[in-house]
Amino acid sequence: MASIQDIQNDIIEEFDMFEEWMEKYEHIIELGKTLPLIDAQYKKEEHIIKGCQSQVWLHAEFQNGNVIYTADSDAIMTKGIIALLVRTFSNQQPSKIVNANTDFIDQIGLKEQLSPTRANGLLSMVKQMKLYALAFQSKNTNAC
């Protein structure tokens, strides 16, 4: 599995091809459409992260030392960004996730999507992803 950093670099390269915001947005929208949906059983109240405008559902599982995330949103743009976040964080070790940053969102020109004042639930989702990773990490450490 490639490292978080590698994946993020790939994404940055991928977006470098687009000059216009419109192409970027279209790509995000495509990504949103291809996001492997969260299992229906997890798409309920306790997995919801409320933004004022769009909602996000997030589920995390611990498998073979790695965290597996699945997620969904009711807005397609939000879903596209989620696809990118899942791509970089899913299937990685908890400690790597906890320490990773999300600067690549900024670097591909979508900084405003992760702004603390943008009410789309994404920033809370990133926080929640890290909290899951932290939880699994400490579980793991205890086991040793």
Added chain:
Amino acid sequence: MASIQDIQNDIIEEFDMFEEWMEKYEHIIELGKTLPLIDAQYKKEEHIIKGCQSQVWLHAEFQNGNVIYTADSDAIMTKGIIALLVRTFSNQQPSKIVNANTDFIDQIGLKEQLSPTRANGLLSMVKQMKLYALAFQSKNTNAC
């Protein structure tokens, strides 16, 4: 007894002699010092009119169809203006007092003293003087 209007005209003339605010103020201060004080028995809570900055005591009596006012204030400038108001309103018939205006204060250049936002109690005093006059007037009418 001269009419309210006559007395006010006299006062306007009197103040016309002064060119400077300082002379006017000094005259007001002198007038304040000469105000026949309110009888000590009336200088208590129920006769007080509260301004935030200076307080005014006002007493009114009805004698021979005329209203007699006595008043006092803890601030000398306020007292000076009171002296002028008492001079024009005291010893006049209630109906005359009720209908009189106090524009002369404006005309002698002390308009701000009767401003609704100047917290010296003077405007409330004028209101109170008229209320007394009104009360005596209706008493009077009833008696006829």
Added chain:
Amino acid sequence: MLNIAKIRAQFPALHQEVHGHPLVYLDNGATTQKPQAVIDAIQQYYAEQNSNIHRGVHYLSQLATDAYEASRTCIQKHLNAQHSHEIIFTRGITEAINLVAHGFRSVLKIGDEIIVSTIEHHSNIVPWQMACDATGAKLQIIPMDENGALKMDAFHALLSEKTKLVAVNHISNALGTINPIKEMIDAAHQVGAAILIDGAQAAPHLSIDVQELDADFYCISGHKMYAPTGIGALYGKEKWLNKIPPYQGGGEMIATVSFEETTYADLPHKFEAGTPNIAGGVAFKTAIDWLNEIGLENIAQYESKLLQYASERLSEIDGFRLIGNAPQKAGVISFMINDLHPYDIGMILDKLGIAVRTGHHCAQPVMDAFCIPGTVRASLAIYNTKDDVDRLVEGVKKAKSMLS
């Protein structure tokens, strides 16, 4: 005929580019832009008059007090209130409603009822929920029909001698519905209830006469009517303002303070504790004078034509779904495009330089009733043009094609 180009020219904020496009500002229901006259009034206040008001004997304090009080009188005249002390300055409508809802805690008892409608802004729901929680009174809800108009039969059926207060907006911010408030005021009075009108969306568009309406309370927000942020006003009938207790405690609102006993000041000061937004208050008058110079009749007429144009043009778009189609409507077009998420549409419109609001517009019960996550809302002001509408229509088409 209004010269809209000339009006537009007075708004510096409208003359900027956003993401490389000239700004189209259609978020006026949230807040309006300010004409230069209002901005100048603030600047002039700070350069020539600034001082704390009331209680001061010095010149600047007098100037500032006079300017602030002139604004109160201006609002009184504008709403045709009987007395200037029936106008209480607040931060905005939210505070105005909270002030009344707090005051009514002393009136309400268990078993009493407060009536609000389904199409209220959260500001006209939550304070009443809090007052009900505190007193044991019950909240009753006027339902709406599928067009977003209030069901008046249901309203009349809800009224009873238990009703202590009705709180309803004049115009709904989420749907644009103009409510039949005269009928509602009269009906409320029939059962002896007080009535509060939330005029947030009405005051920028209609002329209001609180005596003719016979409203007990009427609230306005400056920032929605070309005035600064942080200033608004509550009109309350003298008898009600005398009846309810003060809201905040502090300077200005007291007559005397001792540790044994504090007596409260007369109206309006009883409800105005502490140093207010003086500059905002002063410039509120400038905004109202400005509005009156153009004339609310003229504004209503112009905006209603533009609203019609916008509705027609947007309806051309396949999948366009108007949310809120009451017979009486003003200022606002709320819509969906098929099932596209309003947030997605808003994001794309933004990139095209078009500012609209998306989401529940602080009126979640309305969205729940329509079973939608929110709407895209274009809301009009006097400086908007057909060109703005055309840009919006193009933008929505573009968004639709990108998202579908």
Added chain:
Amino acid sequence: MLNIAKIRAQFPALHQEVHGHPLVYLDNGATTQKPQAVIDAIQQYYAEQNSNIHRGVHYLSQLATDAYEASRTCIQKHLNAQHSHEIIFTRGITEAINLVAHGFRSVLKIGDEIIVSTIEHHSNIVPWQMACDATGAKLQIIPMDENGALKMDAFHALLSEKTKLVAVNHISNALGTINPIKEMIDAAHQVGAAILIDGAQAAPHLSIDVQELDADFYCISGHKMYAPTGIGALYGKEKWLNKIPPYQGGGEMIATVSFEETTYADLPHKFEAGTPNIAGGVAFKTAIDWLNEIGLENIAQYESKLLQYASERLSEIDGFRLIGNAPQKAGVISFMINDLHPYDIGMILDKLGIAVRTGHHCAQPVMDAFCIPGTVRASLAIYNTKDDVDRLVEGVKKAKSMLS
């Protein structure tokens, strides 16, 4: 060394004539004048950023939100709060104290006690009287000595496990007394009580570190620290802000609203219902940046020297009677001249172009304790000079001769 002439030049309001004399503005305790940078920030906000904040997805809304939130972070840093969500925007101190006093109604029970001091502003008395009235708690008063310093023995004696909250100002606006708040905070915590510090008169003059002080609540008013009117801030420890219920209900402060149940938003939004004074909030940052550029240490030093000069010069006047002579003092000289009424003196000073405040300064219990109707108060800011003091001294002499 500060270049006061250069600082003064930045204040347009100082460069005007009043009654034919160049203005001497010594009413800074009531409100300060604003530097051009602050006035410009407001103007720029309205020309380039104005929009309603939060919840908006469009560019201007984002700009305005970012600017408003940047101000919150700036205040957080300025007071050294741990979290930016511990900063709640309010209209000013009066509202901040009311917010806390309202919240404490859910904490207070019969038999509980709140302690305030004799030398508080009405804003820090009346809200607590109201909270006591509503809950049956009792107000306890820290007395002062003849110099206007709090009697610390008495304070310690008042504290007990009944004490739920202590509310005291950092610097008294009527007397200039600097209270030993660190000692008071620690003592309050010893008995498990919370403590609120009213920083109205401290924030413009001293640097404040809420974590070092360990204050539970600390309040500031923008308009007293070179920022616009109508904006202030409450610092509250996270645990307290989470504990007390919301104050006003409305938009922004909720997470979800339905007629069955409303859930409140996280800090700071829980306490910020409705559209705030956005322009004021944005320019608050400009004022704090401006203050920090000069440096609060420098300001304190300069003002303390000027205060000393003013005290010395005024003492030359026969019959001068300083009201408030605590060992630790700042910013304010309150005085009487023999038994001349402060109002009379203020009126004459005004005609000489000198703005001072006269009266009880919203601290009536202090005046009652000294058995005086009020004082003449000259209060200093960073732009005042020896020349201002000289003009004041001359003016007071003139007033004395006219009135005696």
